[in-house]
Amino acid sequence: MTALLSAAVLALCVWLLAIITDRVFVVSLDAISARLALPASVAGASLMAMGSSAPELIIALTALFKEGGAHADLGIGTIVGSALFNILVITGVSAIVRPAVCRVQVVLRDGLTYVVSVGALLWAFGDGAITLLEAGVFVALYAGYLAILYFWPRDDEPAPIEVDDEATGHQPAPLQAMVVAVIELFTGKPAVNYVRAFVVALALIAGICWVLVDAALVFSAAVGIPPVVVALTILAAATSVPDLIASVVVARQGRGEMAVANAVGSNIFDVLVGLGVPWMVAIVALGETVVVGTDGLWWSTIGLMSTAVLLMVFQITNRVLSRAEGVVLVALYVGFVVWTWLGG
Numbered sequence: 001m002t003a004l005l006s007a008a009v010l011a012l013c014v015w016l017l018a019i020i021t022d023r024v025f026v027v028s029l030d031a032i033s034a035r036l037a038l039p040a041s042v043a044g045a046s047l048m049a050m051g052s053s054a055p056e057l058i059i060a061l062t063a064l065f066k067e068g069g070a071h072a073d074l075g076i077g078t079i080v081g082s083a084l085f086n087i088l089v090i091t092g093v094s095a096i097v098r099p100a101v102c103r104v105q106v107v108l109r110d111g112l113t114y115v116v117s118v119g120a121l122l123w124a125f126g127d128g129a130i131t132l133l134e135a136g137v138f139v140a141l142y143a144g145y146l147a148i149l150y151f152w153p154r155d156d157e158p159a160p161i162e163v164d165d166e167a168t169g170h171q172p173a174p175l176q177a178m179v180v181a182v183i184e185l186f187t188g189k190p191a192v193n194y195v196r197a198f199v200v201a202l203a204l205i206a207g208i209c210w211v212l213v214d215a216a217l218v219f220s221a222a223v224g225i226p227p228v229v230v231a232l233t234i235l236a237a238a239t240s241v242p243d244l245i246a247s248v249v250v251a252r253q254g255r256g257e258m259a260v261a262n263a264v265g266s267n268i269f270d271v272l273v274g275l276g277v278p279w280m281v282a283i284v285a286l287g288e289t290v291v292v293g294t295d296g297l298w299w300s301t302i303g304l305m306s307t308a309v310l311l312m313v314f315q316i317t318n319r320v321l322s323r324a325e326g327v328v329l330v331a332l333y334v335g336f337v338v339w340t341w342l343g344g
Contacts, residue, residue, distance in 0.1 A: 002218065003219060003222035003223050006215045006218040006219035006222060007219055009211065009212075010215045010216065010219060010234065010235075010238070013209075013211055013215060014212070016204075016208055017055045017208055017209070017239065018241060019176050020179075020183065020201050020204050020205055020208070021051065021052070021054060021055060021201075023176070023180045023190075024180065024184075024187065024197055024200075024201040025051050025054060025190075025201035025202065025205065026051035026052065027190040027191050027197070028191070028194040028197035028198040028201060029047040029051040029194075029198065030047075030051075030191070031190070031191045031192075031194035032047060032194050032195075033047045035194070050269065052243050052266055053082075053269050053270050053273075054205050055209060055212075055239040056078050056082050056236075056239050056270055056274050057273065057274045057277070057278070058206050058209040059075050059078045059209045059212065059213060059235065060076065060078065060275060060278040061075070061277075061278040061282075062075070062206075062209050062210050062213045063076075063213055064279075064281075064282040073231070074216060074217070074227045074228065074230075074231045074235075075213075075231070075275075076228075076275065076292060077227075077229075077230075077231030077232045077235075077236070077300075078232075078235045078236050078239065079236075079271065079274045080121075080232060080236070080300050080304060081231060081232035081233060081235070081236025081300070082235075082236040082239055082240050082267075082270055083267040083270055083271060083304055084232075084236070084300065084303060084307065085236050085240045085244075085333065086240055086243065086263040086264075086266055086270075087263060087304070087307045087311055087329070088329045088330060088336070089237075089240075089244060089329070089330055089333050090243055090244050090247045090259070090262075090263040091247075091259070091263050091264075091311060091321065091326070092325075092326040092327070092328075092329030092330035093244065093248060093251075093326065093330060094247045094248060094251040094256055094260060094263075094321075094326070095251075095256065095260075095322060095323055095325060095326030096326040096330070097248055097256075098254060099256065099320050099321060099322050099323055099326075100256025100257050100260050100315075100321040101256065101257060102257050102260065102315040102316070102319050102320065102321060103257065103319070104316060104319065106257065106261060107312055107315045108312075109148065110261055110264045110265060111264065111311065111312040111315070113145050113268055114264050114267055114268050114308050115305065115308050115312075116141065117138075117141065117267070117268050117271040118271065118304045118305045119305070120137060120138060120141060120271075120272070121271055121275070121301055121304070122301055122302070122305070124138070125292060125298060125301060128291060128292055129289040129290065129291050130283070130289055130290040130291075130292060131289050132280065132283045132284070132289075134279070135275075135276050135277075135279035136276075136280065137276075138271070138272045138273070138275060138276025138279070139272065139273065139276040139280065141272050142269070142272035142273050142276065145268060145272070183200070183201070183204070187200045187201070212235070216230050216231065216234070216235055225341075229340055229341065232300055233337050233340055233341065243262070243263070243266060247262060247263065260311075260315070260321060300336075300340070303336060307329075307332065310329075314328075314329075
């Protein structure tokens with residue numbers, strides 16, 4: 001009974017997160033980036049990445065402060081698992097929907113940055129403890145990535161295409177529309193009252209993530225599996241579903257490279273900011289290093305590095321991410337989930 005109840009709470013929290021993130025938080029961030037006149041690539045890698053990755057970031061923060069940091073691995077597992085989902089499922093499904101034509105320079109720019117990010121993660125996991133210096137290196141690497149994006153030549157970037165919800169069929173269900181309408185009583189229209197919408201949505205996401213972490217801990221105890229396994233699979237996949245839906249819509253429009261780039265860019269944000277910032281906050285607040293139990297995370301992080309290299313090879317080969325390669329990526333994720341639940 002406890003397992004069923006906690007699973008129902010998990011599902012409800014994920015559903016609410018998807019609505020708030022997609023329909024309120026990301027919309028407000030899009031308006032803010034337009035107001036600041038940020039270049040598309042910088043906005044996508046900073047504000048929009050923050051929007052799509054906000055649940056993972058706040059789960060990592062929440063887990064660090066639960067019971068004095070005893071559940072830090074739950075947040076790390078969500079980040080690592082989400083990164084695997086993004087690379088294998090989002091890019092794989094996008095390629096299956098429509099093969100993605102890839103430019104080598106973009107593949108190398110984002111792919112190599114991602115490889116460096118995962119390399120930094122392996123380095124930080126080396127001694128099982130995270131210091132302020134290591135956390136600072138993560139944030140500094142992301143700042144460097146933003147600088148690269150800002151100065152990267154944009155002459156060959158495809159023009160943005162306006163996406164019409166009616167044309168794509170991406171209409172909210174009545175119950176989803178009701179939730180958004182209730183939230184807008186406090187925020188106003190997110191695209192207009194974007195600052196208020198940003199603050200309210202962030203507060204709601206933080207509160208829901210706090211409940212989500214509690215439910216995940218209860219569920220893991222009820223079914224007798226480590227919390228990190230729940231984080232690597234259930235929480236990671238659930239928080240990435242909105243990204244998957246958006247990427248499929250983009251892929252159908254023939255913008256497969258954008259779908260793949262979004263997945264890789266989100267992963268760079270997740271690893272460098274989604275872990276670096278919570279670690280810095282926790283170390284400063286608690287006055288001590290953050291201890292991480294790497295037993296359930298080490299091999300998953302090795303998997304991150306392997307899949308990052310594999311995706312780059314697939315993209316560079318004939319400069320196309322084909323349907324067959326997409327099937328291989330999705331199959332690898334299924335294998336990862338089975339391996340994780342069977343105990344690695």
